Structures are given as C-alpha cells and as structure tokens.
Amino acid sequence: MTTGGDRRAEVAAGLARVRERVEAGCAAAGRSSSEVCLVVVTKTHPASDIAILADLGVRDVGENRDQEAVRKHDECVEAGLTAVRWHFIGRLQTNKARSVARYADVVHSVDRERLVTALATASHEAGRRLECLVQVSLDGDVSRGGCRLEDLEALAGAVLSAPSLALRGVMAVAPLDVDPYAAFAVLPDLRERLLRLDPDAGLVSAGMSGDLEAALACGATHLRVGSAVLGARPPLG
Numbered sequence: 001m002t003t004g005g006d007r008r009a010e011v012a013a014g015l016a017r018v019r020e021r022v023e024a025g026c027a028a029a030g031r032s033s034s035e036v037c038l039v040v041v042t043k044t045h046p047a048s049d050i051a052i053l054a055d056l057g058v059r060d061v062g063e064n065r066d067q068e069a070v071r072k073h074d075e076c077v078e079a080g081l082t083a084v085r086w087h088f089i090g091r092l093q094t095n096k097a098r099s100v101a102r103y104a105d106v107v108h109s110v111d112r113e114r115l116v117t118a119l120a121t122a123s124h125e126a127g128r129r130l131e132c133l134v135q136v137s138l139d140g141d142v143s144r145g146g147c148r149l150e151d152l153e154a155l156a157g158a159v160l161s162a163p164s165l166a167l168r169g170v171m172a173v174a175p176l177d178v179d180p181y182a183a184f185a186v187l188p189d190l191r192e193r194l195l196r197l198d199p200d201a202g203l204v205s206a207g208m209s210g211d212l213e214a215a216l217a218c219g220a221t222h223l224r225v226g227s228a229v230l231g232a233r234p235p236l237g
C-alpha cells in the first residue's frame, strides 16, 4: 500500500477540520467529545486511505458495499493493519450476511427480522459476536432503509434473542430536504426505548458530513463521516 505524502496531508487536513467541528458541536451541546466516536466512511476510497487514517489515529471505518469492503478488509489485513474496527453502514441483502459477518465488527443497518436471522446464523457460523444497531426510518419511507419507528422493539428483541448478536443501539439517516435538527429530535427517545430493553444498547449512530452538528445536539454517539474527511467521492461505477 502506498501512503503518498500529498494524500496524507490532504486526509490529515480533512480529519483535523472534522475533529474541530466535533469539538465545537460537543461544546455547543454541553457534551464531552470523549463520548463520541468518529467513524470515517471510506467507501469508494482505496485501502491506502485506511492505512493513512489508522496512522492518524482513526480506529473506526465505515463501508456500505460488501464486495468493496471485503476487498479492502483483506488488503488491510495483508498489510498488517488489524487494529481497525469495521462498521457496515449500508443496505444489506440477506445473502450478503455470511460475508459481512466475517469482517464486520458492527452492523449499523439492521432493519428487518429476516436480516437479523441471517446475521445471527452467519455470525454463529463464523464464531463471532456481531454488534448490531437497529436502523430506523425517520420519515417512514422504509424503501430507503430502516424500520418503522413502531417496529423498533420487535427488531431489538429479535437481536437480543440471538446469542451471536449484541444489541448496541439505534442508527438513523436524516431524510432528504428536512431540517436535520427536527429529524434527529426523536433520537433521545429511541435511545431510551432501547435502554429499557438492554443497558448496553445506548449507542446512537447519526450524523454525516452535512449534519453532524445536528446529530451531536441530539445525542449521537457515533458519527459516520465520509466526504468531509476524505473529499468528494468519485461517481459510483
């Protein structure tokens, strides 16, 4: 893997800007940035960027496509980069569960019972315990991923009943064309609902490059930030 000096400087600058935004957002919300995990979304960017990020102290990376994630995960392992935690954040087909269970540490996009069943079987077979966040749809348009708010407990219960899965919290994406502060305002309530089921289910994954301040104001513990750190993504092929 190459870690060209120019790219390293670019990534370091992006990361520094985002870390400043996180500090400011936490200060504005009266929170400590030590309770916030920055997951850098590396989709479409090469494994060499992950090596740079790891060198800059990033411990958590996010990917949204299984094929791409497998390839980069294997490249990183081959390069001796094993200290990184892999977050799967994209829509997940049940037939990809077996693959994802082999490399992912956390799946943020658990949004239907069939997927819970597939992940439970896959992680059991892989001899791993997969951390799961239940993804909710904040505008009820489940075609874009996420379950209906009223299905949160049912899905969380399905995760809790699988020994190879660990319920860790809730995940949401702000709907398009909606004030993210208004959209994310429901997050503390969703968190409380999960904490009633399991005291370890208090994580809140919300906030991307454009709305991380709103997410921090509404209690996000995990930000998923791509372009603000790594620059614009090349168009999907």
Ligand SMILES: *Cc1c(COP(=O)(O)O)cnc(C)c1O
Pocket (backbone or CB within 6 Å): 041, 043, 064, 089, 090, 173, 207, 208, 209, 210, 224, 225, 226, 227, 228
């Ligand atoms: C791509 C992606 C992100 C990161 O988006 P940016 O706007 O680049 O920060 C966050 N969450 C999910 C689910 C994504 O697919």
